[in-house]
Amino acid sequence: MITPTLSPEVAEALADGRAVVALESTIITHGMPWPQNLETARSVEDTVRAAGAVPATIAVLDGVLYAGLTDAQLRALAQAQGVAKLSRADLGACMAQGRTGATTVAATMIGAHLAGIGVFATGGIGGVHKGAETSFDISADLHELARTPVTVVAAGAKAILDLPKTLEVLETLGVPVFAYGQDDFPAFWSRASGLAAPLRADDPAQIAAAHLLRADLGLGGGQLVGNPIPADDEIPGEVLAPVIAQAQAEAETQGIAGKSVTPFLLQRIFELTEGRSLTANIALVRNNARLAAAIARELGQPFA
Template identity: 75%
Template sequence: MIDIQFSTEVRDAKDAGRPIVALESTIITHGMPHPQNVEVAKQVEKDIRDAGAVPATIAVIDGRLHVGLEPEQLDALGQAKGVAKLSRADMAACMASGGTGATTVAATMIAARFAGIEVFATGGIGGVHQGAETTFDISADLHELAQTPVTVVAAGAKAILDIAKTLEVLETLGVPVIAVGQNEFPAFWSSQTQFTAPLRMDDPAQIARAHRMRRELGLPGGQLVANPIPEKEQIPAEELAPIIAGAQADAEAHRITGKDVTPYLLQRIFEQTEGRSLTANIALVRNNARLAAKIAGELCVSNG
């Protein structure tokens, strides 16, 4: 059995049967500079508590899987250097070698399943990258959604991706894609897009019932809940399109590939939007955390 190190708060919540929401840790180690990274992480945790659930930030520290971080651990992770970025392919190797790594969407889902946590809040999922027909650059997040029974609340897919192909792959893999409050599938910094979501549910209780029904039917995998960024915080898609295209052209010119593509593009977009992309990113993560807490609360009631 995997030796999971639960934080005191998460352990107490599990013992009491309280709702818990998983959180990834790459936003801390790879998302923004210190101390802003720690401040945002603590704010997102507070948002979950204020919405009636318990946050469980997940990371691998010195080879041990931590589900929930104590305040001092979160502070230390926020200042750590050389932290690995973990997905399905390298999570086990990091743990086996005693390393420290921050979890992406896929790795957080795996850890949440082991910890018995059914809901996970993140920013945006990975997906099919532009030009994937030649590079085959497709995020492991999509296959994780198809096999790991965790409901993932995200602001859609990152806008730097090929969203049409991402939705096509999700459909092929049998992943429910549920838009909240609108018919369009959101694209991270932008709530409105040209893409229609396959499903729409506006009630956290209904989303929780759908999660539970998949379990009762014996269907593998989780759900992607596409929660649009609040309109006042968004950057319109038409404004972002030329900025993203320019960033992608720069990445290609500099031969940026693999795991380096996403952070490179996000940094270029941050620069071109004069920081507005990061402000929007923080707003959408907080918005997703609040919704995830409500869904977890509904699941806790139904499971009880």
């Protein structure tokens, strides 16, 4: 079994039994332009530190899987060209070819688990795309949640997805789905989706206890914690709905498919909201990082 290469900060924290939070790297390479991507990555890492945990950004650099990047590595990744977007299917191939790749939710969960890190903060998970009954476009994130024992803190699933079907698939796969501090499942840029979350948690200790009890019960897989975006930063669903509909119609007209769909939709929503969606995205990622740090402190490290 491969053990990721740890940054000095992460190695020391895990050796001392201190809380560590995994972070994905696609937000750096595929989420926003230079230098805002580096500024955001540093800001999210600093948010984790301020909340009492150590950040471990997961990425593949020149074929090596890392859990925790130095600032120099973070800067290099933020400026790199032709970086692969890695999920479960292509993680091994990227490493075998000595390439550089940024990890999605699924690949970040794998890297975190291999490093002994039990909690991961992201923006939003992938899920079931609209029209999946004919396209079969369903994110590998959902199956990863069912098989890899990492608690994922996200602002729900991305609002461009079919949220009812996403929740149905998670239920079928046996993935615990919590809404944090409310009954409604959050919808990424919006606090509410209008869909009841299967479970509710009001305290990080409850989430950590459930994580550990699942392991004690011999239940595989992780947990999804839907953490609503702060009220001051949200974009209400009624404002977003026509914007998302327009972006999806344009994607269909232009024949956008597969892995290109999500980046296209997010870029068009950014343009149509005049940058407001990106501002909200940064706010929700930092909010998720704070909650993930609190859960990690309760959980204890390392978690195998």
